[in-house]
Amino acid sequence: MKTVNTPITKELVLHHSLSEKDYVTKLLDRLHEVKVDLDIDKMAPWSHSRIKMFSSCPLQFLLKNLMKVVYIPSDEQVRDQDSLLMKYTGLIAHHILEQMVLGQDFVQGYESARSKYSDNPDINDDIWEACTGLEARLHSFKTRIETFQIRYDSKQLDVEQKLAVDSNGKKVNFNSKNAFYRGILDLSILLHNNHAMIFDHKNGGSSEHGVRNYEQQLKGQALLLTANYPEITHVVPFIHFIQEGTIWGGKVIYQKEVVLDQFLLSIKSRLTGAIDSLIEKGKFSQRSGNQCNYCEFKAHCKVGKRASGGVFKPLIEESKILFRG
Numbered sequence: 001m002k003t004v005n006t007p008i009t010k011e012l013v014l015h016h017s018l019s020e021k022d023y024v025t026k027l028l029d030r031l032h033e034v035k036v037d038l039d040i041d042k043m044a045p046w047s048h049s050r051i052k053m054f055s056s057c058p059l060q061f062l063l064k065n066l067m068k069v070v071y072i073p074s075d076e077q078v079r080d081q082d083s084l085l086m087k088y089t090g091l092i093a094h095h096i097l098e099q100m101v102l103g104q105d106f107v108q109g110y111e112s113a114r115s116k117y118s119d120n121p122d123i124n125d126d127i128w129e130a131c132t133g134l135e136a137r138l139h140s141f142k143t144r145i146e147t148f149q150i151r152y153d154s155k156q157l158d159v160e161q162k163l164a165v166d167s168n169g170k171k172v173n174f175n176s177k178n179a180f181y182r183g184i185l186d187l188s189i190l191l192h193n194n195h196a197m198i199f200d201h202k203n204g205g206s207s208e209h210g211v212r213n214y215e216q217q218l219k220g221q222a223l224l225l226t227a228n229y230p231e232i233t234h235v236v237p238f239i240h241f242i243q244e245g246t247i248w249g250g251k252v253i254y255q256k257e258v259v260l261d262q263f264l265l266s267i268k269s270r271l272t273g274a275i276d277s278l279i280e281k282g283k284f285s286q287r288s289g290n291q292c293n294y295c296e297f298k299a300h301c302k303v304g305k306r307a308s309g310g311v312f313k314p315l316i317e318e319s320k321i322l323f324r325g
């Protein structure tokens with residue numbers, strides 16, 4: 001049985017009204033509580049988004065995953081961040097789609113989302129308005145899935161299915177301490193011929209730009225499904241572009257043997273590479289990129305050519321302590 005790190009579980013909520021000095025002090029205090037052994041097994045469970053964050057920006061990973069920091073932005077910061085509109089319309093659209101695929105209509109799904117997210121102060125009228133504008137596209141998706149189920153003889157449909165595998169690629173419970181890689185599948189359909197279809201909903205993006213960026217995520221989902229349903233022989237991935245109202249997929253097919261032999265190795269190899277590069281750097285540095293648009297720490301993180309680290313500079317320097325011993 002593997003030994004694991006003992007992660008911090010309690011969130012550190014930092015409000016925008018904190019002075020810069022208090023903000024930094026609280027961050028440094030929290031950093032000193034972090035104990036992490038930089039080992040892919042001990043840092044498990046991994047997920048696609050966790051791996052992506054770890055390899056895209058070590059600082060964001062440190063703040064979110066190791067220190068469990070949650071930042072409460074000001075109204076002005078919320079307004080300035082267009083990505084919040086995308087983030088929340090995506091979240092709500094996922095919920096409505098889940099309800100619709102399970103048999104409800106758009107209005108019922110929408111009402112269910114309103115009640116689920118009624119306590120979230122960041123979800124304003126603009127966001128709800130944007131979601132009502134999705135009705136025709138979500139309805140079209142539901143109709144296509146229903147047609148698809150009849151045409152291809154489906155035997156099982158699951159939404160938001162939580163699946164996990166251990167470090168040998170064997171199925172384990174999602175919350176098992178032996179879970180190495182896990183994920184929540186938006187929508188999966190098993191057919192009577194033992195083929196499986198996975199659909200991942202993306203709020204942004206376009207089928208015109210291809211799906212290269214989503215390949216790793218789809219392969220991870222194929223691994224989870226195949227390990228958990230031994231009867232599956234092939235997995236066919238699809239991406240549903242919510243805003244565009246299109247579905248990509250049907251041409252790429254993953255064979256069971258390839259999924260089980262290669263996809264877990266590929267995940268481990270990406271992780272090992274990311275850890276090696278972090279150890280070489282010796283600190284949790286910031287790394288700017290597209291992910292900054294969706295990062296809650298953007299307001300305090302002066303990214304750009306000089307990459308000063310902004311408010312986080314002392315934290316980045318102090319993070320060297322996590323590499324000692």
Ligand code: SF4
Nearest residue numbers: 057286287292295301
């Ligand atoms: S804003 Fe960008 S560089 Fe800064 S922590 Fe977030 S992802 Fe990293």
